[in-house]
Each structure stands twice: as C-alpha cells, then as structure tokens.
Amino acid sequence: MISQKYGWPRISTGDIFREAAEAGDERGLMIKARIDRGLLVDDHIVISLVKARIEREDCQHGYIWDGFPRTINQAEESLKWCKEGDQQLAFFIDITDQAILQRLTARRTCHECHSVFNGHNREYPKDGLCPKCRIPLIQRDDDKKEVISKRLEVYHSTTEPLLRYYKGMEYFYKVDGSGDPDTLFKKICDIIEAA
Ligand code: AMP
Numbered sequence: 214m215i216s217q218k219y220g221w222p223r224i225s226t227g228d229i230f231r232e233a234a235e236a237g238d239e240r241g242l243m244i245k246a247r248i249d250r251g252l253l254v255d256d257h258i259v260i261s262l263v264k265a266r267i268e269r270e271d272c273q274h275g276y277i278w279d280g281f282p283r284t285i286n287q288a289e290e291s292l293k294w295c296k297e298g299d300q301q302l303a304f305f306i307d308i309t310d311q312a313i314l315q316r317l318t319a320r321r322t323c324h325e326c327h328s329v330f331n332g333h334n335r336e337y338p339k340d341g342l343c344p345k346c347r348i349p350l351i352q353r354d355d356d357k358k359e360v361i362s363k364r365l366e367v368y369h370s371t372t373e374p375l376l377r378y379y380k381g382m383e384y385f386y387k388v389d390g391s392g393d394p395d396t397l398f399k400k401i402c403d404i405i406e407a408a
Contacts, residue, residue: 214398219405221275224266226283228327230254231353233262249354251363253371256286263287264294283372288379302408303379304401306390310365317361321350334393384408 216223227248234245240258247254263281266272282288295301308316321330323343330337330350338344354360379385388400 214394215401215405216277218402219275221277222271223277223279224263224272224281225279225327226254226259226263226281227279229262229266231324249360251355251360251367253283253367256284256290259283259287260290263291267294282375285374285378288375300408301384302405303382303385304404305376305379305385305387306397307387308390312391313365314358314361317356318358320352320356322353322356323348323350334395 230244230248234241234248244254244258259281263278267276282291316331319331319333321337322328323346325346325348326343328343328345329335337350341349343350355364386404388397390397
C-alpha cells in the first residue's frame with residue numbers, strides 16, 4: 214500500500230531470499246535451509262543482496278525496506294549507504310507474539326506474485342487460487358507453527374536489540390500494529406507526510 218501510494222519500490226528481503234532459494238543452486242539451498250528452520254540468513258549475504266538491489270535505477274528516488282535490517286550489523290552497514298541529503302524513516306510495527314502467531318498461521322501466499330490472503334481483511338479466494346496468477350495458494354513452510362516459534366525466538370535474541378539501537382534516532386517510530394491494516398497504513402502515511 215505504501216509502495217503504491219508513494220511510488221517507492223518495496224524491497225522485501227524475505228521475497229528476495231525465497232526467489233534465491235528457488236534457483237536451487239548451492240547458495241539457494243543454503244538460504245532455503247536457513248528459512249525453513251526459522252533462522253536468519255547470514256549477514257554478508259543479506260547485506261550484499263540488499264546493497265545490489267538499492268543500486269538499481271528504480272531505487273534512485275526512494276525505496277522501502279521490508280524485513281531489513283534484522284541485526285545490528287545490518288543496521289550499521291545500511292547507515293553507510295546513506296548519501297548526503299537522504300531522508301530516512303524507520304518504523305517498528307509493535308504487535309504481540311500471540312497476534313503474530315495467529316496472523317502468520319492463517320496466512321496463505323501466492324508463490325508467484327507474493328500476494329497474501331489471511332481470511333480476515335483479505336478473504337481467501339473461494340477456489341483457493343491466486344486471482345492474478347491462477348495457481349494454488351500455499352502455506353509457506355516457515356508459516357507453520359513450529360517454525361514461527363523458532364522465528365520469534367530468533368527475533369527476540371537478535372532483532373529486538375535493534376529497538377535499543379534505533380531508540381535515540383529522531384527518525385525512529387514505534388507504531389501500534391494491533392489494529393486493522395487500513396488504520397496502520399493511515400498512521401504510517403501521517404508520519405511520512407509530517408516528516
Ligand atoms: P520474511 O518474509 O521477512 O518473514 O522473511 C522470511 C525469512 O527470510 C526469515 O525468516 C529469514 O530466514 C530470512 N530473512 C528475511 N530478511 C532477513 C534479514 N534482513 N536478515 C536475515 N534473514 C532474513
């Protein structure tokens with residue numbers, strides 16, 4: 214929604230890694246093994262892929278990172294990519310572990326166009342097919358309960374410390390994510406427009 218409204222490409226590291234995993238080469242298999250176990254992909258791979266992505270033409274007037282940075286090392290590295298005059302905003306969407314578990318286990322995804330349906334504000338199509346790609350929606354392996362528990366454990370040990378890292382930064386915003394997506398979207402747009 215934010216990408217559409219402002220015309221900034223959304224760079225989802227999760228989508229980048231799922232595509233890399235599908236390539237089936239040595240690096241792809243290694244990435245898949247990490248994702249399927251609920252572990253983070255190694256920093257040096259994440260950093261080189263994200264850096265290469267933002268150097269592309271479509272990112273020259275802004276971009277949105279989704280799922281990045283997830284470690285202090287990634288955050289520190291990403292700060293080095295900022296150019297004079299660049300404006301940054303960092304959002305932490307605050308939501309309980311229980312709500313994450315509920316939302317992710319309900320999620321069904323199109324592995325082609327990455328559309329997501331959750332049976333709530335985005336109803337599952339009755340035929341179980343992606344309306345755009347006409348292929349069956351799937352539950353991602355890492356959206357299964359056991360893997361989500363591991364992802365949450367990794368989040369608390371490795372990603373949550375980023376909150377302390379960003380806390381003092383003037384462009385850091387903690388936003389309540391417990392409501393519906395439209396409410397969250399509005400809160401984020403208000404912040405972007407006031408910045
Ligand atoms: P997501 O779709 O953002 O939940 O990401 C799915 C999986 O991709 C994560 O559970 C990690 O295994 C991997 N991943 C995504 N973003 C990152 C990142 N910034 N650092 C390390 N691993 C990542």
